[in-house]
Amino acid sequence: MKFLKFFFVSIFTVGFIGFCAVLGLYFYVKPELPSVETLRDVEFQTPMQVYSADGKLISQFGEHRRIPVTFEELPQDLIDAVLATEDARFYDHFGVDPIGVMRAVRVLITTGSAREGASTITMQVARNFFLSRDKVLMRKIKETFIALHIERLLSKQEILALYMNKPGLGHRAFGVAAAAEVYYGRKLDELTLAELATIAGLFQAPSALNPISNPERSVQRRRIVLGRMLAMEYITEAEYEQAYNAPVTARYHVPEVEMSAPYIAEMVRTEMIDRYGEDTAYNSGMKVYTTVHSEMQAAAEASLRANLHEYDERHGYRGAVSKLWGYSAQQVRALRPVGPITETALAVIRENNGQRWSNEDIVEHLDRQPRFGRLIAAVVLSVGEQDAEVMMRGGEIITLPWEAMSWARPYLDHDDQGPAPSTAGEILASGDQIWLREVEGTTYLAQLPGPSSAIVSLKPQDGALQAVVGGYSFNVSQYNRATQAQRQVGSTIKPFIYATALDHGFTLSTLVNDAPITQWNPGAGSAWRPRNSPEVYDGPIRLREALARSKNVVSVRLVRAMGVETVRGYLPRFGFNPNDLAPNETIALGSASFTPLAMSRAFSVFANGGFLVEPYFIDRIENSNGETIFEAEPVVACLACEDARETILEMEATAAEEGTELEIPAELQELADQNLAPRVLSRQTAYLVSNAMESSIWGGGSWAHDTGWNGTAWRAQVFRNRDMSGKTGTTNDVKDAWFSGFVRGLVSVVWVGFDSLDEELGRVTLNSNLDRDRQPIVGSESGGTTALPAWVRYMETALPMVESGPHPLPDGIVSARIDEETGQLSTRNDYTSMFEYFKEGTAPSEFVEGDNSAPLIFEDEDEGLF
Numbered sequence: 001m002k003f004l005k006f007f008f009v010s011i012f013t014v015g016f017i018g019f020c021a022v023l024g025l026y027f028y029v030k031p032e033l034p035s036v037e038t039l040r041d042v043e044f045q046t047p048m049q050v051y052s053a054d055g056k057l058i059s060q061f062g063e064h065r066r067i068p069v070t071f072e073e074l075p076q077d078l079i080d081a082v083l084a085t086e087d088a089r090f091y092d093h094f095g096v097d098p099i100g101v102m103r104a105v106r107v108l109i110t111t112g113s114a115r116e117g118a119s120t121i122t123m124q125v126a127r128n129f130f131l132s133r134d135k136v137l138m139r140k141i142k143e144t145f146i147a148l149h150i151e152r153l154l155s156k157q158e159i160l161a162l163y164m165n166k167p168g169l170g171h172r173a174f175g176v177a178a179a180a181e182v183y184y185g186r187k188l189d190e191l192t193l194a195e196l197a198t199i200a201g202l203f204q205a206p207s208a209l210n211p212i213s214n215p216e217r218s219v220q221r222r223r224i225v226l227g228r229m230l231a232m233e234y235i236t237e238a239e240y241e242q243a244y245n246a247p248v249t250a251r252y253h254v255p256e257v258e259m260s261a262p263y264i265a266e267m268v269r270t271e272m273i274d275r276y277g278e279d280t281a282y283n284s285g286m287k288v289y290t291t292v293h294s295e296m297q298a299a300a301e302a303s304l305r306a307n308l309h310e311y312d313e314r315h316g317y318r319g320a321v322s323k324l325w326g327y328s329a330q331q332v333r334a335l336r337p338v339g340p341i342t343e344t345a346l347a348v349i350r351e352n353n354g355q356r357w358s359n360e361d362i363v364e365h366l367d368r369q370p371r372f373g374r375l376i377a378a379v380v381l382s383v384g385e386q387d388a389e390v391m392m393r394g395g396e397i398i399t400l401p402w403e404a405m406s407w408a409r410p411y412l413d414h415d416d417q418g419p420a421p422s423t424a425g426e427i428l429a430s431g432d433q434i435w436l437r438e439v440e441g442t443t444y445l446a447q448l449p450g451p452s453s454a455i456v457s458l459k460p461q462d463g464a465l466q467a468v469v470g471g472y473s474f475n476v477s478q479y480n481r482a483t484q485a486q487r488q489v490g491s492t493i494k495p496f497i498y499a500t501a502l503d504h505g506f507t508l509s510t511l512v513n514d515a516p517i518t519q520w521n522p523g524a525g526s527a528w529r530p531r532n533s534p535e536v537y538d539g540p541i542r543l544r545e546a547l548a549r550s551k552n553v554v555s556v557r558l559v560r561a562m563g564v565e566t567v568r569g570y571l572p573r574f575g576f577n578p579n580d581l582a583p584n585e586t587i588a589l590g591s592a593s594f595t596p597l598a599m600s601r602a603f604s605v606f607a608n609g610g611f612l613v614e615p616y617f618i619d620r621i622e623n624s625n626g627e628t629i630f631e632a633e634p635v636v637a638c639l640a641c642e643d644a645r646e647t648i649l650e651m652e653a654t655a656a657e658e659g660t661e662l663e664i665p666a667e668l669q670e671l672a673d674q675n676l677a678p679r680v681l682s683r684q685t686a687y688l689v690s691n692a693m694e695s696s697i698w699g700g701g702s703w704a705h706d707t708g709w710n711g712t713a714w715r716a717q718v719f720r721n722r723d724m725s726g727k728t729g730t731t732n733d734v735k736d737a738w739f740s741g742f743v744r745g746l747v748s749v750v751w752v753g754f755d756s757l758d759e760e761l762g763r764v765t766l767n768s769n770l771d772r773d774r775q776p777i778v779g780s781e782s783g784g785t786t787a788l789p790a791w792v793r794y795m796e797t798a799l800p801m802v803e804s805g806p807h808p809l810p811d812g813i814v815s816a817r818i819d820e821e822t823g824q825l826s827t828r829n830d831y832t833s834m835f836e837y838f839k840e841g842t843a844p845s846e847f848v849e850g851d852n853s854a855p856l857i858f859e860d861e862d863e864g865l866f
Contacts, residue, residue: 044068044165045174046285046624050268053619056258056294059265061272062282065255067177068165068624069188071157077193078176079160080234081200085225087121088232090160095122095151096144121163123147128166169202170210171252183211185253193239194246197225211250219248259294260301262474263482264465267617285624290617291464291632299797300455300467304750305373307790308449308472309437311752314764314777316411316418318447320432324365324379325356356381356430359395366393369433372448372473380432388428392436398443400424400436405445406769414762420769448472452755453787454481455794456596457748459802460604462634462677463613466746466798468597479755486580486593487753491550491712491783492729492738493590495606498547499681499689500570501558502839508692509823509836509844511540512554519585530556530589533730533782542823544836548695548711550728555588573680574602575612590729599740600749604637606690606725607742609810610681611637635677639808642679644671683810684839690742690807691837693725701820702831712784716741716792719799723806726791728783734761737786741795745803748794750787761786812840819848 047062083090089097097120119127126146150159165175173182179199180188191199198211201221211218223244230240268288272281280286357365362379369377378390386402408427410418421427427445428434437446449472457467470480479485502508514537519528532552546554559567567587572578575598582591594602601615614635621630648664655662664672696711712728726741736753753761761781777785818836819826825847826833 044285044624045283047283048269048272048281048286048288050265050288050290052259052261052290052292052294052297054294055289057256058259058261058290058292059257059269060255061265061269063172064168064174064283065172065178065182066165066174067181068175068285069161069177071161073188074161074164074176075188075191075196077235078164078188078191078196078200080229080232081197081225082121082160082164082203084228084232084234085200086124086203088228090121091156093120093122095120095147119143120147122150122159125159125162125166126150129162167203168206169199170206171212181256182253183250185256192243192246193226193235194222194243195249197229197243198222198250201225211248212252215248215250218250259297261290261292261297261468263470263480264290264292264297264468264617266474266478266480267468267483271618272621286629287622287626289619289622291459291466291619292468292617293466293801296457296467296794296798296801297469300457300469300794303790303794304453304455304469305472306439306793307750307752307786308451308453309446310789311451311761311781311786312447312449313407314417314767314775315414315450315762317408317427317445318411318450320380320428320434321377322433323429323431324362324433325431326429359391362391363395365433366391369393370475372435372476374437375446375448376436376438376443378434378436380428380430380434382430383424383428386424388424390434390436400428400443400445404443407767407774408445409767409769414760416763417765417767420767448476450754451752451759451761452477452481452485453750453752453790454485454596455748455750455790456482456600457746457794457798458600458604458615459745460607460613460637460742460747461745462636463601463604463615464619464634465615465617467748467794468617477755481596481751481755483595483597485751485755486595487736487751488590488593488731489599490590490729490731490736490738491552491555492599492727492740493587493592494547494550494555495689495693495727496571496574496576496602497555497558497567497588498543498692499606499685500562500567501543502685502688503570503682504562504566506543506558507823507836507838507842507844508542508544508688509818509838510543511823512543512546512557514538514541514546514551514554517553517556528585530585540822542820544692544695545700545709547692547727548699549709550696550712552589556585559585559588573612574605576602590731596749596751599738600747603727603740603742603749604747605681606686606693607744607747608637608686609639609683609807610679610686611635611677612680613637613677633675635675637677638671638674639683641671641674641676644668645676648672684812687807687810687813688837688839690725693727694722696726696728697724698722700834705831707820707831712782713739713741713788715784715788716795718792719795721799721804723804726788728788730782730784734781735759737761737781737783739783739787739791741788741791743799743802743804744807746798748791748798750790750794752786752790814838814840814843816843818844822848824848 044066045062045064046066046068047060047064049060050058052058087097089099123143126143130146168174169176169179171182173179176199177188179202180186180191183199184191184195198218201209201218201224204221208214209218209221226235226240226243229235230237268290272286272288366377366379376392378392381389381391381397388400388405389397390400391397402424405424405427406421409420412418435446435448436443452471454471455467455469456465458465468482470482471477514532516537517530530552537553541551541554543554564584564587568578568581568583571581576592576594580592580594581587597615601613604613605611616632616634618630619632620628623629647668651664652662696713697716699708699710699714701707701709713726716724716726721743724741724743726739729736729738729740735757736751738749738751740747740749742748763780764778766778767775815835815837817826817833818824819828820832820834824844827847
């Protein structure tokens with residue numbers, strides 16, 4: 001009895017001392033324990049995602065790839081796998097597992113080392129969220145107390161969800177859902193048992209056990225997980241065997257982007273960092289919805305690339321990217337005597353052809369090549385008379401037919417190309433590393449284009465960007481030419497010059513002298529001679545025709561008549577920086593430099609009836625909970641809203657005069673309350689310039705009577721749309737080519753040029769290998785030949801998606817039949833006359849005389865007509 005009494009007293013004493021020690025430790029560390037209440041509202045570091053207006057994922061930015069999931073979204077096999085390996089008694093303990101602790105103590109006593117940590121999943125959650133991973137006793141004590149608090153606060157399901165979402169599982173994947181996408185490119189519920197077991201095995205040591213870096217160790221760990229699942233009867237023997245023997249299918253998967261818009265994505269990234277700071281932007285899980293439409297963006301990107309390839313191919317082939325073995329095609333040509341290649345020359349080539357690489361080496365080499373747009377890296381294996389066998393990235397071998405390479409005459413310089421080739425050996429040689437591209441299902445020889453380009457497309461009603469492409473490929477250059485490249489605008493400035501003229505006494509029927517100008521500059525000791533392109537001068541010409549045919553000297557004469565300072569004071573209303581406008585007459589020829597974005601904004605003034613909108617690209621931002629934290633409130637161009645405001649003012653004046661109570665209809669008030677953009681141009685002037693630019697596409701006169709003429713944008717006639725307006729632009733030495741065009745619902749601007757200001761777009765000579773369909777352009781590059789084709793190709797997709805009816809005829813505009821030659825009134829109803837639009841009170845007052853002659857409206861003091 002004494003022994004039993006001593007035993008129980010000792011047990012009680014030890015227990016009491018232990019309890020006191022634990023209680024003392026608790027109060028000792030309590031001030032350092034974090035509040036686990038934060039786990040209820042925990043926000044995981046998740047990347048920022050960028051979407052198109054129609055919900056397509058464009059890009060995501062962030063240090064961590066994480067996709068938070070709820071407990072209900074976790075596959076049961078994954079839950080079973082994690083519990084079997086990490087905490088088999090998870091549902092039976094209270095945060096600390098006494099059995100696990102005793103087992104760890106026993107191992108420590110018997111082996112002398114702490115091989116088992118006795119950590120439960122709850123304790124690991126405590127460590128992952130609140131503590132470091134240092135293996136020290138005090139951390140373990142804190143971990144235990146925090147785990148007890150967590151078990152009191154959260155359910156088992158909530159704890160398990162936190163555990164599954166928090167840890168890093170290798171290759172920047174945080175949480176099980178991100179690991180599924182990183183390693184397998186699929187969602188959790190799409191993975192096999194073997195793949196889920198592999199992810200469950202990552203919790204122990206992500207770096208050492210992940211299936212990409214260490215596939216063999218990953219398989220071993222997967223089999224351990226499966227064995228424990230089998231032992232706990234979570235899976236059957238058959239399921240175990242199948243998953244046990246499954247191959248390793250993991251490889252690194254980048255985030256699944258649904259549409260390509262890297263330049264707009266970078267614009268969003270920069271804007272979000274400016275707004276919220278880098279940490280919040282990258283890690284708070286915000287979703288940014290842009291104004292860009294996926295179909296328009298894809299069309300703009302494809303159009304820009306196709307147009308650059310067409311430009312580049314008509315200027316000639318610059319040769320292989322590199323030479324892997326043997327002679328290059330240029331060396332073969334050097335060995336070939338005049339005329340057909342001889343057997344002697346062929347023997348020399350064969351003797352020095354070098355050792356061909358193995359297919360395995362070629363595949364490995366091609367896999368390392370950069371990716372630019374949709375170009376396909378390839379290597380020439382052999383060359384026939386008029387074909388070549390090539391291996392593409394991935395190892396596929398195809399035969400490149402003559403039609404796919406016959407364009408490739410040698411590039412000499414920007415103005416000259418070599419003779420058209422007659423055999424494939426003049427173009428390619430075995431061992432050449434080349435680029436290919438697919439065009440409508442056919443694979444063509446290609447090259448990375450030399451010049452650059454940009455496309456900007458926006459809604460003129462509110463400035464919402466619909467498509468932005470800042471270059472051929474973001475991988476080639478991250479420089480966004482759409483928003484950053486200030487390039488000379490050339491003749492695309494002329495509509496703004498003409499708008500100035502229409503507000504300073506000129507009309508579209510005003511005659512201006514289209515004759516050469518020579519202006520002596522005593523200070524420079526030289527003369528300034530602005531010239532038309534082409535150098536054709538037509539004498540007196542109406543302003544409509546002069547704009548449509550882009551007559552340079554007419555634009556200069558208009559600036560001269562109004563005064564340079566008048567023009568410089570007028571143009572900033574279109575959003576142009578006045579400091580960028582030349583203080584001399586070169587302003588008439590587009591010597592100023594603006595970005596494509598600035599030009600699209602300026603042209604929107606004509607398209608929307610005279611309002612200056614602000615371009616924007618972020619429609620709304622949502623936080624990680626799906627709550628909208630920002631929504632764009634753009635200023636809008638709204639003629640009906642403007643009318644509503646005027647109507648309400650009239651109603652207020654009438655009510656005040658009559659002393660009656662004012663009742664404003666709700667619909668009218670709603671229109672008046674819109675956030676109206678500032679009016680910078682009258683409706684009448686905007687309409688007249690837009691209408692005149694329709695002639696840039698459709699021309700005028702009568703072809704049947706030899707008076708017909710084309711505007712510089714005649715290639716846009718393919719749409720058969722009389723409501724399109726546009727203006728081409730070409731700078732001196734053809735360094736920049738532009739086309740700016742619009743319909744009522746869309747303004748789109750295309751720019752083409754080399755990044756280096758020293759390089760010219762040049763000229764093209766006839767390629768005898770190509771028929772007319774494949775070579776539509778011969779001669780000098782220009783806005784109408786170099787930029788307009790990209791606009792046309794893009795608008796084939798965009799036009800059906802936007803409003804494109806006729807511009808509404810505003811009040812204050814009248815039409816009158818005029819004589820096409822003199823611009824005076826005419827009573828004739830034949831090819832010599834046409835209807836022209838005028839502001840009220842500005843139409844001609846005199847009728848054309850029988851000799852069809854009329855004095856010029858103005859002319860230089862020291863110059864006659866010729």
